[in-house]
Amino acid sequence: MDISYPEEAEGYRRTVREFLARSLPENWAGMGALAPAERERFKVDWRRTLGEAGLIAPSWPKEYGGAGLTQVEQVVLAEELARAGVPEGFENDALGIKLLGNTLIVLGTEAQKEHFLPRILSGEYVFCQGYSEPEAGSDLAGMRTRAVLDGDEWVLNGQKIWTSGGSNANWMFVIARTDTSVPKHKGLSFLLLPMDQPGVEVRPIVNAAGYTAFDEVFFTDARLPKDHVLGEVNGGWKVANTLLGFERGVRVTTDAIRFGRELDLLLELARERGRTTDPHIRARLAWCYSRVQLMRFRGYRALTKFMRDARPGADGAISKVIWSEYFQRYTELALDILGPEALAPAGDGNDGVLVVPEAGTENSVKRWVDVALYARAATIYGGSAQIQRNIIGEQLLGLPKEPRLDGGPFAEIKPA
Numbered sequence: 001m002d003i004s005y006p007e008e009a010e011g012y013r014r015t016v017r018e019f020l021a022r023s024l025p026e027n028w029a030g031m032g033a034l035a036p037a038e039r040e041r042f043k044v045d046w047r048r049t050l051g052e053a054g055l056i057a058p059s060w061p062k063e064y065g066g067a068g069l070t071q072v073e074q075v076v077l078a079e080e081l082a083r084a085g086v087p088e089g090f091e092n093d094a095l096g097i098k099l100l101g102n103t104l105i106v107l108g109t110e111a112q113k114e115h116f117l118p119r120i121l122s123g124e125y126v127f128c129q130g131y132s133e134p135e136a137g138s139d140l141a142g143m144r145t146r147a148v149l150d151g152d153e154w155v156l157n158g159q160k161i162w163t164s165g166g167s168n169a170n171w172m173f174v175i176a177r178t179d180t181s182v183p184k185h186k187g188l189s190f191l192l193l194p195m196d197q198p199g200v201e202v203r204p205i206v207n208a209a210g211y212t213a214f215d216e217v218f219f220t221d222a223r224l225p226k227d228h229v230l231g232e233v234n235g236g237w238k239v240a241n242t243l244l245g246f247e248r249g250v251r252v253t254t255d256a257i258r259f260g261r262e263l264d265l266l267l268e269l270a271r272e273r274g275r276t277t278d279p280h281i282r283a284r285l286a287w288c289y290s291r292v293q294l295m296r297f298r299g300y301r302a303l304t305k306f307m308r309d310a311r312p313g314a315d316g317a318i319s320k321v322i323w324s325e326y327f328q329r330y331t332e333l334a335l336d337i338l339g340p341e342a343l344a345p346a347g348d349g350n351d352g353v354l355v356v357p358e359a360g361t362e363n364s365v366k367r368w369v370d371v372a373l374y375a376r377a378a379t380i381y382g383g384s385a386q387i388q389r390n391i392i393g394e395q396l397l398g399l400p401k402e403p404r405l406d407g408g409p410f411a412e413i414k415p416a
Contacts (some may be wrong), residue, residue, distance in 0.1 A: 031359065102237065145158025166217055191229055254294040259323065268363060324382070
């Protein structure tokens with residue numbers, strides 16, 4: 001099996017590496033090696049550096065200010081940035097540029113593209129995602145947030161929860177119910193909401209490690225212009241799924257890089273604690289190695305599909321189950337290696353907000369405890385493991401659909 005990249009892709013890789021060598025400080029060890037204040041300054045400067053190189057929006061066509069890279073070039077860029085331990089922009093750029101920006105290019109009107117895309121690119125508009133609700137997480141179509149048209153404006157009432165980057169954003173893309181008389185998937189609209197208004201309240205959620213990673217957002221007669229609907233009114237389900245199709249695009253091979261770096265630190269921890277001769281620890285480390293390799297080769301498989309212009313589909317549910325359950329297993333192993341030390345963690349933490357701590361983060365007890373606490377949510381956020389298995393069974397294996405209580409052939413079944 002040939003897993004080598006095409007020569008033109010390797011040529012682009014050399015270009016990226018030369019850019020990184022010119023742009024990063026000497027003896028660069030990664031973002032995690034910087035003090036918190038230095039890290040924030042570096043993020044601002046690094047986003048400017050990427051912008052000057054035309055790499056803030058690598059997937060956007062050049063006419064919209066992007067780099068117009070091919071799928072494989074986008075993956076190569078993401079791989080090299082991950083190896084260097086530098087971000088692809090600010091935290092919210094993943095939402096505003098990769099998700100919303102690409103969706104606007106596909107489904108937005110020319111007026112919407114002209115207004116929003118330059119402002120997202122410049123960083124003037126910082127977006128967060130308004131999907132999950134207290135009663136509609138994995139069952140996204142069950143949301144209750146309502147938008148009612150009042151003249152030339154939509155009036156929004158309801159609540160969103162587990163909002164990544166909500167505290168940093170001044171805009172939100174929101175799915176809201178705009179028609180209650182039709183089946184739940186058909187009465188949703190995709191809205192672009194300015195958050196700097198009295199009707200929007202953001203409340204931070206503190207996680208188990210003591211950090212703020214998510215927010216809950218409340219809408220009380222919040223308003224947005226009538227033309228801030230992306231796609232058709234009541235056609236939000238299509239828009240939402242188009243956006244989610246971009247979610248795991250260029251991450252197909254970088255997960256293995258980031259988790260591979262974590263595995264190296266875990267092996268180092270086991271050596272430092274003299275646990276590498278324990279047969280049970282060795283077996284679990286071997287399992288971790290096999291899972292990282294599995295992510296690696298699944299990434300190559302997905303990349304092959306991208307090179308054939310295939311859009312991400314239900315197959316992504318397999319990757320989500322693999323990496324989220326691995327995330328919990330390898331951090332549990334770290335705590336077992338640490339033993340009683342984990343009860344009184346010392347050293348620097350990882351800020352509690354990253355799925356995988358940044359390169360250069362201290363290999364400390366506190367850091368491992370922080371990431372292990374964060375990992376408990378991995379099988380919930382981004383689509384719970386149970387829902388991902390339903391997707392795998394129904395859409396990939398052709399198994400019968402799960403009976404539902406809200407319509408369809410099993411509607412007569414009532415909860416006990």
